[in-house]
Structure formats: structure tokens, C-alpha cells
Amino acid sequence: MKKIWPLALWTMMLAQPTVWAEDLPSTPTTDSKQTKVEEVKSLPLTDLRTFVDVFERIRQSYVDPVDDKTLFENAIKGMLSALDPHSTYLDKNDYENLKTQTTGEFGGIGVEIGMEDGFLRVISPIDDTPASQAGIKAGDYIIKLEGKVVKGMTMSEAVDIMRGSIGQPLKLTIQRKGEPLRHLTLIRAKIEFSSVKSRWIAPDYAVLRISQFQNHTARDLTKALLQLKEKNANIKGVILDLRNNPGGVLGGAIGVADLFLDKGLVVYTKARTEGSIEKYEATEGQILPNIPLLVLVNGASASASEIVAGALQDHKRAIIAGTPTFGKGSVQTVLPLAEDKAIKLTTARYYTPNGRSIQAEGIKPDVTIEPAKLEIAKAGEDFKEADLKGHLANPNEAKAAEATNTFVPVDSPDPQVDGEKTVEPTSDSKQPAKTDKKSKSKSKTSKNAPKTPEPETVTDVTPPVAEDKNQTKADEIPSEKRLAEDDYVLYAALNVLKGAAFWQAKP
Template identity: 55%
Template sequence: MLHLSRLTSLALTIALVIGAPLAFAAQPAPAAAPAPAPAGTAATTKAPLPLEELRTFAEVMDRIKAAYVEPVDDKTLLENAIKGMLSNLDPHSAYLGPEDFAELQESTSGEFGGLGIEVGAEDGFIKVVSPIDDTPASKAGIQAGDFIVKINGAPTRGQTMTEAVDKMRGKIGQKITLTLVRDGGTPFDVVLTRAIIQVKSVKAQLLESGYGYIRITQFQVKTGEEVSKALAKLRKDNGKKLNGIILDLRNNPGGVLQAAVEVVDHFITKGLIVYTKGRIANSELRFSATGKDESEAVPMVALINGGSASASEIVAGALQDQKRAVVMGTTSFGKGSVQTVLPLNNDRALKITTALYYTPNGRSIQAQGIVPDIEVRKAKITNEQDGEYFKEADLQGHLGNGNGGADKPTSSSKAKAMPQDDDYQLAQALSLLKGLSITSGR
């Protein structure tokens, strides 16, 4: 069993996770329009330059260059000044250098050049948690449990997870050599070619006959489309209309605003989903349902927790206000601001907070979060063995059932392990769904 001092399962298929409280506008926006001029002031009037502050800035820069213990070039000082200017606005505004900007684009698109390996750390080594289907790693025969001891000949022992991941990611078509150790055997090399890795943000399965489970790990450009496919698959696997759906948004850090809108649109027939308010003209947006509810209006539970942020809160808040789902779990993170990515002309960008979003009922989630309808805290499930009680059907010569039907003796078969078996919140959500299904006559 993989032992991690802090369980870290990074995926080479997933762009480095941008801190949990991140969400941004669906697409990079054009340069922001200037704020309206104050009343009584001509719109063309510009504020005077803060000359005194600019003189202070120039003096500080000059003093650092002259007195700092090591030489510092102008470019470094100016970039640090820009970073400070953005980071001190709020926790989510930032200056993105070329690498940060590229990683942001990768995380929202769900595609980048990689190998397709989920990895973890164990005893200072990098260990394969799982190769992902139809990727260079799975095609090369890499297996869960393999240790990656070298990357292009350089030992991995002592490297951080981030360092190892950065080395394995790269340009599409480039070759990379991994040295692996399997089951304590002799090290061997595997040569792989980096390819486009598509990350699915949605997972779905039937928990029991009639009850579907959809988990969204983050909101990417294609998440809405993936939820649509997940609903269709659940209906097909069930063979008939579902009795209920659980939408799991726990530990989902957010992502693309438009994707959150599309997800809600799959579950409601009409009404407002979310609206935003800000200072610039294009920050005033309203999103409403298009009437393409693909869930067939079956009972629904949405799971949230303190790791559910931003776009996750948009979804949970809309489903709650529209009385479409029972929201269960614990209070969400409370990030109710929208970040717009403003590309600059040198592979850099500004990620700047431009608006606050509001649920259909006008609630701002900022610094408060979504409070669940039913609070269910995380807990451990201890499965006690039911005593092997003898039943009437086990007795020799027992009478049959007068109304027909097969006997039901003591069962010795073990049920297949399911996600709800050791997930208390999920088990509670499933129990609630069953109750709703019974009372609604489904």
C-alpha cells in the first residue's frame, strides 16, 4: 500500500493544481475598460500621475541596486514590483510569467504534453500510482507500484514531486527515458514519447441499480460536455430512468465559470443560474438555463465540503436556490469572486479579480460559502459483521412462500466493494436519495 507522509497523488495528466480557491472567467478577456469617471468629472479627464510615489519607487529601486548584498538587474526588480502590485490587491489576483500562464491554460483546457502517469512519493522515491489508459505510459507497459528511480539518467531520490513532474512533462513528440524498478528487481529503462494527454474532469458510475454518481474534480472547458456524456452513460448502464443522482463537488477547487453554468444547465429546465457584478462593462453577466435538462428531473443530492470553491459553489448555490437538489456535507470554501485573465504582449498575463458572482437568489458567497441544507461531517465507517443468523429458509423441510417467489436463505457471498462502503458522506447521500425516491413514488 502506498505510504505517503502527506498523500500526494499528482498526475502528469493534470496541470499543476492552481491553489484551491481559484476560479476565472471562461476566456481571456480583452484589456479592461477604464472605470467610469466620478460624478461631475469629464469622462476624458485622467487622474494626475502620483509623482511623489513614483519618485519614491525610483529611489527604492536605486537603493536596492546600490546596496543589496548581491547584484540585482532591472528586469528582476521590475517583475518583482509588478508581482507585488497584483498580489497585494487580493489573494487571487496575480502576475503570470510565461510558465505560470502556460500552466493556467493547460489546467483549464485539460490537455498538455505528458506521459499519462499518476505518481506519488514513498520513502524519498517517486512511485507510480496508476498509468492512465491510452497514454504513452500505459502503452509502454508501466505498472502501478513501479518506482521511477531515474529520469533521463538523473536520480529522482531527493527530488520533490514538483521537480519530478516538471521533468516528465514537456513538448509533445519529445522522447524521455525513465528508469524503473519493479517488485524490487533490477532497474530497467523505458523510452516514452510525450503526447497530448487529455484529462477527464468527470467520473461517473452506478452506486446501486437506479442510483447514479457523478464526481467533478475541477471545471475545465469540456466539463459540461463530459457531464452530458456521464448522464447518458448512467441511463444506458441502468437500462431505464434513474431513481436519483449524486453530484459530488467535494474538494473541487473550481475553474472555468462557463463550465459551471453548463453543468447546472444539464439539471434544470428554467431560471437563473448565476450573475456577476463588477466595475467594468463586460463584468455584468447573467446566465440562465436553456431548457435542456438531461437529468430527467430525478431526485438529486449535491455533496460539498470546505474544499469546494468558486465554480463548485456556483453549481451548488444554483441547485440549492432553484430547489433542484438537496445540498449535503459541510460549508464550502467561500470564494465568490471572478478572475479574468488579461494576456499581455510577451507570453505573460494578468489574472485580476473583476467581479463578484451571486446565486439566483442574490446571495454573495464571498467569505461565507454555501451552507448545506443537511450538514454531514466526514466520519469513518466501521462495518461490523452481521452474525450468520440461521433463517427460516435454511431449515430443512421449511414451508415455501404461499405467494410464490424464491426462498432467501443466509447468503455467504460477499458484495462487490463500492465507493459508499467507506465514504460516510456519500453513504448518507445515497440513503437520502433512496428515501426521496420512495416518497416520490419512483
């Protein structure tokens, strides 16, 4: 009798997917296809008996008692995880986490993570979160949380530890290849999925960063582009930065690609049955027609990011630059099982407009830009004309002695403050107050500008002699040197885009 009820219970569970499938849109099939489906649904009784036998042996002989619910849930997890890395079972906590991500707000440190070899692997840090500010990068491994070893934890257990009340600290240990362990204490913050950010990186050139694709990403991108156009109607080029973008909602990717396409296919998906192809077309009109576009990608650009890059590449609407992408060419569908449980199941593959599947291959960029660090090379000992014995004198040297621009007044010494030279005011005592007022005005103006990290000190920018109406905008644009030092890939991509803008035929 002990073996009969587990068999009956397991048979009932196996029968459940048929009920769930009835909730999905059905595809018309022929009689032959229907027969084939019925054959797939038939249960292998021998394998089922083996399962029941294993189930009963675990219940009777395992070193610690395990409740039946846990065993059944683990069996379901095993079925799904053995299919592919992206199909998984969502228990109550996992399903709640998924809903939390949909709302876009929770208390955490801001990382996209996955499980690899028993450890948490950082897929991508989210921009402007405690994780990204602490220097955590894609590919880092989290090996300890609150002093507890991660190996052996489930993903749900690890996420439960990482999330918590806003303002509360989280201790974690990071392992990066070739570097010593890093012990960090991060303060949990309100994590908001602000998917689009924009800034100017050169006069008339802007970059739009999409951290991940959400339902409203296309709307947010439209708003950002219109704001840029309002500030500068003479935009010469735009960079769409999809680096470290793990993907997201399929509709968000289609909407973003549609903004830059007049018409044509964006992407199509194909499920297991014949006639299951779904095509997604672009609507007429572009938000910035004839503006040169460059899409920046890397090895952490996945899924929805690759849909956008592939569509714009196939339509020759954009230059794809960077390094090959992640190569996730599958579509997952969340299928609710009950009010608090669901499965995330791979249901289709997607293809670019030209019919390319990038599964396990990725999008190959048109222009390869490898990450690099800019360093000034040490100059060797140069041998110049002036070092030659008997070299001719420069005729300008004699005139230099007669120059009048080297005059230095000796009537009064230069005023000194803490050993540094200062400029003496030439008007009455009210002048400094007037200068301070101008300074406050400029600071107030800069707050209304697009949020852009400004350097604390910039040594290669000369301050203007007179007040300029465009001064706020100029301050927001980093110098070429600063951009190259902060993000060499973006700097190189900008130069590629400038070349494309120069050669592009004028409308």
C-alpha cells in the first residue's frame, strides 16, 4: 500500500500539464499531428515505476526525514533544469521575486545573478546601484553572503539573503579571476529599474544606455531622444549602449528596434510545431530619421539586446560595434500553475530578419572594439637637431629678447594665499558677491540638465573668459582624454560613429 499512493499522486501531477496547456492558445493541427501529440502524452510506465521506487527509498532510507512536498518540488525542478539553463520551476518565493521585478522596486544591492558550479555568478551589475558603485563586474563570483558559504545554497535562498530592508547592510565576499578575495559591506538601496539613461559625450553626439528591457523601455527611450533633440536639434549621431544588458521583455526589444526602423521585420519566433511562426513587424516612421546610429555590445549583451542588434544590423540601419554577444537565442514563457507557483519554460527560438539564429553564437559586430586601458607611453631619450654639435641658431631667438609681452610689474608683488597665486579683484568689494551669484545660477542650471557624472577636477579644459549661454552644456560633455580614460570602448565607438556621420549621404 505504501507504493500505491505515491504512484497515484505522481500520476495526478503528470496529468496537470494537460490542464495547464488548455489555458494556452491552441494551434490548428491535422489528424496526423494530433496522433503524434497523443503519442507524446503517453506515460512510460516502466520509468514511472522506477521513479516511485526511488521516491519510496528516499522516504524510508535517507539519513534525515524529508517531507513529500519537498521531494516532489525537487523532482519538478530536476525535470526543468535538465532541459536547458533557462527553464526553471518558480516556487512561491521565486514567483514573488518575478512579480517584484515586474514592479521594478525592491531593497537590494543591484545585480543580475545566475548559479554556476554551486556559486553565484554575476551576470551584470545594474547601473547606479550599490553593486556597480562598489566595482562589482560581470563574471565575478559571490562565494559568501553574511559569512555563509554560498556553495550548497539554492538560488532562492541566496536571493532571500541578498534582499532586505532598504538601508540595511549586506556582507559579501567576491572572487574575481586572478585577484584576491574582496570582502565588501554594501548598504541595500531601493532598486529601481530605470532602463534608459542619456548623456552627451561630444558636441552633437549622444549616448543612450539601456540597462535592461522592460515593458516601458521604448516609451522611456522615446522620451530621452526627444529631450536630446529639444536641447540640440543638430544631432549628428547617437550611440545605443547595450553592453552588459542581460535582456528582458520581448516587447520592449521590439519597441526599441521599431523606433529606428521605417518598416520591415524586426524578429520572428518559431516554436516546436509547424505553423507556429510569429512575426513582429516595425511600424512606419522613425523618431530620428537619417541620424547615424551605432549599437555598442559585448559578451554580456544577451537575449532582447541581441534582438535589437540583429534587427538593426540586418536592416543596415546601424553599425554594430564591440565584441560578440552572449548568444541566447531562445524565448521563455512564464506559465502559472497556481496562484503562487509557475514554471518558466523555453517555448521558442527567435530569428533575426534575415533568418539568423544566434543561439550559442551571438551577434558578431561589424567593428570589433576590445576593452582597453589608456596609458600615456613613456617617452624615450629623443635626439633632436638642437643636440647636434654646430647646429644653426634659430633666428627667432634674437627677436625673443626684444619681445614686449614678457613685462612683469615690480610695483606690487602678486598676492599669495596659502602659497598659491590668486587674482586680485579690480572693482569694489561688491564684485565677489556678484560673482558668487553667477556661480549659484550656473549650478542651478546644471541641475536641470541630463544627469551626467561630472569630473571633480579636469585639468585639460580651459575656463571661458566671458560668460557663455552654452556653458552648462559644455560642462556636461567630458573631454576626449577623460572619456578615453573612463571608457575606452565608448571613446573608440564615438570615433567610428563620427566617421560614419562624415561619409553618410546627406538627406
